[in-house]
Amino acid sequence: MTRLANPTPLFLDRRGTLLDAGQIYVGVAGSDPELSPIAVFWDKERTIEALQPLRTLGGVIVNGRSPAFVYTAAADYSMRVRDADSNEVSYVPSSVDAAGDDLYQPKDSDLTAIAALTTTEFGRQLLTLANAAALRDATGIPNSLPIAGGTMTGNVGRQGAGTHLYHMNPAYTSGRVFGPEYTTDPTTQPGDIWFKPNG
Structure with a gap:
């Protein structure tokens, strides 16, 4: 069984309604796409160039009056969306961030270092451990006291x-x-x- 999904993204105006007669500009990543445009195409093979600005109808990009996909050779690009009156609706300097490709994790050096551990052999092995006890043994985390009962020896120190x-x-x-x-x-x-x- 396959669940149907909308294959094309929707573009909205500033009131949140489907964007009609919108203007979409695609350009060099980190730059103003209207001043530094890049080539975009109607086909995957990039043989049929699409003129900018791309236009919208009912919230989708159209080629003429038909919904269409747009392709580019660039791995990253900037995008500005304007409404029918040329008011800016949105601007993203990088399609990587806009697509969420690296937004699964906040841009923090400590978190990035932790995430990188999962790409090492040691990190991948942690993902295959059978249970929490095996994880504690592999990482040296001490066992905590059981929730109901348990025994211990020595003095208990408390802070606070x-x-x-x-x-x-x-x-x-x-x-x-x-x-x-x-x-x-x-x-x-x-x-x-x-x-x-x-x-």
């Missing part, structure tokens, strides 16, 4: 505001409550609270 427990031994059989300003056993501090097991 609020009170927390200070346990006197690894068995957690006794402890004291103290504020975050105390970084050691608060036995000499006034107002400490002792927890002791019965018996």
